[in-house]
Amino acid sequence: MVKRKLGALEKVEADLPNLQHKIRRDPKSYIEDFRAQHYQYESHREIFMAAPSAATDTGIISLRELIDFISHVADAYPEILKDFPQQLIDMLMQHHLVLEPELREKLVGSLVLLKKKDLLDSATLLQTLFPILISTPSKTLRALLFQKILSELRTANTKTKNHKLNRTMQTVLFNLVSSDRTSSKALWAIKLVRELWKRQIWTDAKTVEIMKEASLSENEKVIIGGVRFFLGGDKEREEAEDESSDDDAVDVGRIKHQLGINKKTKKKARVAEKALTTHKKKEKKKNQPHALNFSALHLLHDPQGFADTLFTRHLQSSKAKLNLENKLVVLQLVSRLVGLHKLHIMPLYSYFQKFLTPRQPSVTSFLASLAQATHDLVPPDVLEPLVQKIANEFVSEASAGEVATAGMNAIREICVRQPLAMNETLLQDLVMYKKSKDKGVMMASKGLLSLYRDVGASMLKKRDRGKEASMGLRSGDKLAKRFGEQESGGIEGLELLEKWKEEERRKKRREMGLPSDGEDDEEDDEETNWAAWNVEDDEDSDDSGDWVNVQSDVEIDLSDSEDEGKDKNKAPPNKKAKQDDDTKKDAAADAESAFSKLATTKILTPADLAKLAELRAEAAVGAALPGSKSRHAQSTTRHSDDPLTAEEIEGLARLSAAKQTREERIAHAREGKLDRSEHKSKEAKRKERKEEQGKSTTNKEKARRKNFLMTIGKARSKNKRSLVETRAVLKAHHDRQKRGGKRGNLGN
Amino acid sequence: MGSSSKRKKEKQKDFQKPKLKVGKTRAKPENFTDTSFKSKSIVLNQQSLHLNAPSSNSVFTHNLSLLTSKSDSQRRDSLAYLTTSIASRPVNSSLPQPVSVMLPSLLPLILDGNTNVRTQLLKLLRTLPRHDIEDHVAQLLPYIRAGMTHLAADIRVSAVEILSWMVEAAGEQVVSCPGGWIKTLNCFLSVLGWHTEESSKWSSNRASFGKSGSQGRPMVKVLGVLAEFLDAGIGQHDAGDDESPEDDGYSSLWPFPLSCTGQHMISDSSAPYAYLNLFGQPRDEEGEMYETREDRFRVFSNRFMPVIERGVKSAREEGGEMGRASSGVSKVLKEAISYGPGA
DSSP, X not given: OOOOOOOHHHHSOOOHHHHHHHHHHOTTTTHHHHXXXXXXXXXXXXXXXXXXTTOOOOTTSOHHHXXXXXXXXXXGOTTTTTTHHHHHHHHHHHHTTTSOHHHHHHHHHHHHHHHHTTSSOHHHHHHHHHHHHHHOOOHHHHHHHHHHHHHHXXXXXXXXXXXXXXXXXXXXXXXXXHHOTTOTTHHHHHHHHHHHHHTTSOOSHHHHHHHHHHHTSSSHHHHHHHHHHHHHHHHHHHHHHHHHHHSSOOOHHHHHHXXXXXXXXXXXXXXXXXXXXXXXXXXXXXXXXXOOOOOTTTSOSOHHHHHHHHXXXXXXSTTOOOOHHHHHHHHHHHHHHHHHHTOOOHHHHHHHHTTOSTTSTTHHHHHHHHHHTOOTTSOHHHHHHHHHHHHHHHOSSSSOHHHHHHHHHHHHHHHHHOGGGOXXXXXXXXXXXXXXXXXXXXXXXXXXXXXXXXXXGGGSOGGGSOHHHHHHHHHTOOOOOOTTOOOOOOOTTHHHHHHHHHHHHHHHHHHHTSOXXXXXXXXXXXXXXXXXXXXXXXXXXXXXXXXXXXXXXXXOOOOOOSSOOOOOSSOOHHHHTTSOHHHHHHHHHTHHHHHHXXXXXXXXXXXXXHHHHHHHHHHHHHHHSGGGOOHHHHHHHOOTTSOOOHHHHHGGGGGOGGGOOHHHHHHHHHTTSOSOOOOOOHHHHHHHHHHHTTOOOOHHHHHHHSOHHHHHHHHHHHHTOOHHHHHHHXXXXXXXXXXXXXSOOTTO | OTTHHHHHHHHHHHTOOOOOOTTSOOOOOTTOOXXXXXXXXXXXXXXXXXXXXXXXXXXXXXXXXXXXXXXXXXXXXXXXXXXXXXXXXXXXXXXXXXXXXXXXXXXXXXXXXXXXHHXXXXXXXXXXXXXXXXXXXXXXXXXXXXXXXXXXXXXXXXXXXXXXXXXXXXXXXXXXXXXXXXXXXXXXXXXXXXXXXXXTSTTSOTTOSSOOOOSSHHHHHHXXXXXXXXXXXXXXXXXXXXXXXXXXXXXXXXXXXXXXXXHHSOOSSSOTTGGGOSSXXXXXXXXXOOOSHHHHHHHIIIIIHHXXXXXXXXXXXXXXXXXXXXXXXXXXXXXXXXHTTOO
């Protein structure tokens, strides 16, 4: 070994960071120094263990610094530090209550660091941190531990799912939740699970089982935590996914362009490379098959049992001590479960009975829950008294407009799900309100009317039925469904696909110069279909990428005149208005045959399915536009998983002009219009855009802004020009303009 | 361009001098922060007024509490006061405060950054009565070991000095208390840099890190203390001394029918059952107590003999003061080996 020269730095009073830095570079030569520091640590530890609570800051180097130092260089000397992780764990586990906060945090940080250096496995780390998280009274420590545990679980699951770790952790959480039902410690399990669910790290049934246990606990906070997870967890997950997908979106073209123009430095090249790799990675991710994510409500084992217990334990029993708000949340979950899984909880409907008065606080939520709890297998005689009661309590000439609207909307929502819950006299009575002066009431009544035109036209008075319904009744294919009758299944949006295909065919034929309605040879069509088997291959159908075409000129379709009945098949509303009468009739008549034609005669290629999804999204966006915001469209586009909210029950009550302030009205008018900025001239907008992109102004702009004193000389000389000179200048200018600038436009 | 004059103005604004006017207070700077506050009353927390002068005992306690003071000179002065008051107390009178009370505040000072404080501490320790120290050796040793492996060379040296005093005062306890033998020897090796073959060579840079200047005198001192320590641990003198008085004393104390009763009586040392370790953490091999010379010699010959012999050899080859100091160690080693594992 060559003798080392003593550097100037080494002569200074030595400090640990300096030594750490040197060990990093050359661990072998500094082993003696490290050993000395390790002994130092051992002695300090001994001192500390003798009196953990009375740990004073000893001298110029403290135990905390030593731990920090050792854990940073631990990977260089694994055999000297065999016991080091265990020592730290012991120190933390035994004395975390009395440790001074800084040392405690350092211990946690060092353990995580050791895990990063692979001197400690993640199971041990989690088993150390989690019990402390639950038991410690310190808020800061809890926050730190929670964050560390979460990030540990995330990193353990980044490359592939670490099933073993997940299973042990889930078991720990499950035991925590189910062991002591009265304690609020289970909140930590809920918090952790919810976060992991949101980030799609845990998406399996076991996770849901933990939350199920939590919502059946006896602690109010824990119950609500669990229930809220079921009600909002999936939405949260979707939002998080959206966010992560559209954050740091890099513009590759722009980066490449800048790279060509700007000064070339190593740093810039590195930044560009990094951006490109992230972009590539993202592209790759986009093309990967999407993981199936079931919503938490679908992953439940035994939803009937769960809903039953929830209802009996938290709502029905007299011992339940939830307040109204929390009760409503639980009720929401129960009713969603009932509606989604078509469960039968008979006492639930009689439970609703006593809450259905206008005086009940947040009655709209109760109404929404009731509607949500209704499905087509609920016996009509259970629902009928409820509907009757709502009608009696809410809907009368004397009651306020909002109240009547809410009642009527609730009745409609119930009847959408179970049309048999209505009797004839009541329906005819309610339909009479379509002439009401209150807009909300009028709209609600019309909604009910159009619903029953579709599902039970025979119950309406003759003049209310409308043309189409009466024709359907006469021909006998508009019969009301009987209890328990099931529709034959179909594929959502299939008719959209069919329509699209038809249009494409016509377009093609038109291009070829044939009459657009004629038959073309099937083989050709077939061939193209098989060629387009892969989604990635066919460029023409995929050219729009993720963009969905939104039609800008949508006709407003709010009026429903007496003669024009609305067809309730799932045609998108924006196209409906354009169809001529013949096709409409055809569509109505061949509802079943249309399905069988496409789905049974042809195999849908992946390209077809992709197009189908695209069309479905398009239709949904079209329906969300303000123009087509009819009640109908909303009820058809709502997915069965989506909850029914109190706002929907309140409905158009907020439209009643007198009740709104000006700001509210403006906000309502703005609602559908996507982020429209203030009005500006085209030029101003262009200038703004250029400035945003960091581009400079035009020559004209520069000339205009030039300092007056700089131009004055030229202006003066202009005055002194002779006529000939002036002519020459003007001519030159004219020529230049003609050519298109000084250098001319080479294209001409 | 167009805005250049405007920009110039803006720039100028930053360097404008505030205008001062006669008879008016100066304008406050822009970044002025108002730190004044209002209070209904002012409470002085630690004010105590006495007519009588404080008793010497209370002054002693006060100075003891000042040992944790932030200022170096304050700590040193307090130590000096404590030293004089202990040293000048009447003969055979007890200490103003028991050692067990004083030690917790004294011990951290072993690792104090200031040299003067440490020297003063050593002076204070020297004034303490020996038999009081004997019971607290186990408490003292971790601090001394921490000092011996400290990054700062000065602290290492003074820790070694304190150890030297302790070996002199309570050698038997030092080597036999838990962790006292193996751990302390390890620290010695690390101070001397003798752990590995490579690092014990004369050509290698011994104090490769930390403040140097520890090449000459300090190493000599460490070698000397190592010799004392080894002598206390595995030297033969103490064993010989112990046996003969025991036989005499016990035979006279316990008359005929009783034999070896002294062995069955409770020992008169302060912690006779410490080796059972009933209440502490479980100990490993390094932290174990090695109470007899036999044990210590076994451990020493297994783990440290070759290392120390190698180190001593290289120190002798180095010559000079180091060589002379190493002869002390080798003498102790020779005696210990000749005595063997013990009778």
